[in-house]
Amino acid sequence: LNGKMIHPETIPVEKNGNRRYKYEICDIVKGTDMYFVKIGKTHDFAYAVDQAMQTLELIQKNYGKINLPDASEITPKIFHLLLVFNDRKNIVKNWKDIYSINFLVHLAELKQKVNAMGIDLIVEFAYNF
Numbered sequence: 001l002n003g004k005m006i007h008p009e010t011i012p013v014e015k016n017g018n019r020r021y022k023y024e025i026c027d028i029v030k031g032t033d034m035y036f037v038k039i040g041k042t043h044d045f046a047y048a049v050d051q052a053m054q055t056l057e058l059i060q061k062n063y064g065k066i067n068l069p070d071a072s073e074i075t076p077k078i079f080h081l082l083l084v085f086n087d088r089k090n091i092v093k094n095w096k097d098i099y100s101i102n103f104l105v106h107l108a109e110l111k112q113k114v115n116a117m118g119i120d121l122i123v124e125f126a127y128n129f
Contacts, residue, residue, distance in 0.1 A: 003030030007037070009069040013054075025055050029068060032077040039084040039128065042100040049106040052079050056113055064117070076119055079110075084126045092125050 006029055010022035028035035034055065038048035056079075059066050065075050090097070098104055107123070114121045 003028045003033075003035070004068070004070075006069060011067075011069055023054055024051060025058070025066065025068060026051070027082075029074060032074055033080060034074075034076050034078070035080045035082055037082045037084070040086055041088075042085075042098055042103050045081075045083045046100070046103045046106045048081055048083060049103070049110050052081065052110055053106075053113065055079075056110070056117065056119070059119075060117065078120045078122060079114055081107075081121070081123045082126065083123065084128055086128050088127055088129075091127065 005027070006025055007027040008024065010024055013021040013023055026034040027037040034052075036048045036052045036055075038045050055066065059076060065073050067073050085092075092098060095104070111121055
């Protein structure tokens with residue numbers, strides 16, 4: 001991948017707040033691509049979507065740019081959700097193979113918001129058998 005590992009570095013949710021609440025912007029950055037990686041079951045993947053939504057909110061507030069924990073700044077063009085299944089018996093071939101309505105609702109909302117910002121969304125599944 002040859003990118004910059006962000007995980008597990010965190011930043012404060014609010015710059016001027018008490019800095020108590022922190023979160024990860026993403027897991028990996030490569031150029032203008034941001035990768036959000038989650039390992040687990042389908043219902044766990046909504047957390048990766050939530051992370052991407054939080055990051056997108058910061059990008060919106062910063063007029064399309066975001067500062068990384070190392071103080072560098074990027075203008076994201078693609079969000080990648082890399083979702084790694086633990087112990088899944090069958091491969092996801094279509095969206096109908098996903099049985100978590102919570103994940104699908106979160107994903108649909110993210111897709112609408114990234115589209116509005118001119119950012120592409122790529123969802124990739126991997127399997128840990």
